Amino acid sequence: xxxxxxxxxxxxxxxxxxxxxxxxxxxxxxxxxxxxxxxxxxxxxxxxxxxxxxxxxxxxxxxxxxxxxxxxxxxxxxxxxxxxxxxxxxxxxxxxxxxxxxxxxxxxxxxxxxxxxxxxxxxxxxxxxxxxxxxx
Numbered sequence: 068x069x070x071x072x073x074x075x076x077x078x079x080x081x082x083x084x085x086x087x088x089x090x091x092x093x094x095x096x097x098x099x100x101x102x103x104x105x106x107x108x109x110x111x112x113x114x115x116x117x118x119x120x121x122x123x124x125x126x127x128x129x130x131x132x133x134x135x136x137x138x139x140x141x142x143x144x145x146x147x148x149x150x151x152x153x154x155x156x157x158x159x160x161x162x163x164x165x166x167x168x169x170x171x172x173x174x175x176x177x178x179x180x181x182x183x184x185x186x187x188x189x190x191x192x193x194x195x196x197x198x199x200x201x202x203x
Contacts, residue, residue: 080196084135087186091132091148095125112159127151135190138199145190152187156180 098105098121110116127147134144160180162173195201 077197081138081198083186084138084141084190084195084199087148087183087190088132088136090183091128091151092136095128095132098125099129113161114158124151124155131187135187135195138195138201141195141199141201142191145187148187149184149191152180152184156184 102121105121106116106118109121114120128151131144131147131151133139135141135148156177160173160177162170162177165173
């Protein structure tokens with residue numbers, strides 16, 4: 068590869084990290100700034116109304132998201148994201164328990180969460196790539 072190709076290839080890593088981390092950082096900040104609504108959302112998803120669970124989910128999403136975004140201990144940060152999203156998907160999108168008319172939508176939401184978890188799992192396995200704090 069030429070130097071221009073290397074630079075282009077290297078730029079895709081921070082772009083991919085930003086795309087993956089955005090949803091986690093934004094949702095963590097939203098839940099932090101709208102605490103009561105976040106607790107109500109948890110109840111709506113069938114989870115207990117627990118400040119402890121909400122605090123943990125915010126911490127995992129914010130720390131993991133920032134870690135992946137910056138490429139700073141990105142493997143650990145991505146592992147936090149996987150540890151958050153997989154159980155959350157099973158709890159919030161349990162399509163197998165729903166009536167047929169709601170099953171398709173929730174199955175798609177569940178699969179979207181699994182796809183996001185797969186992206187985080189790739190970072191857990193392979194690291195942040197170039198143009199990251201970890202690569203310095």
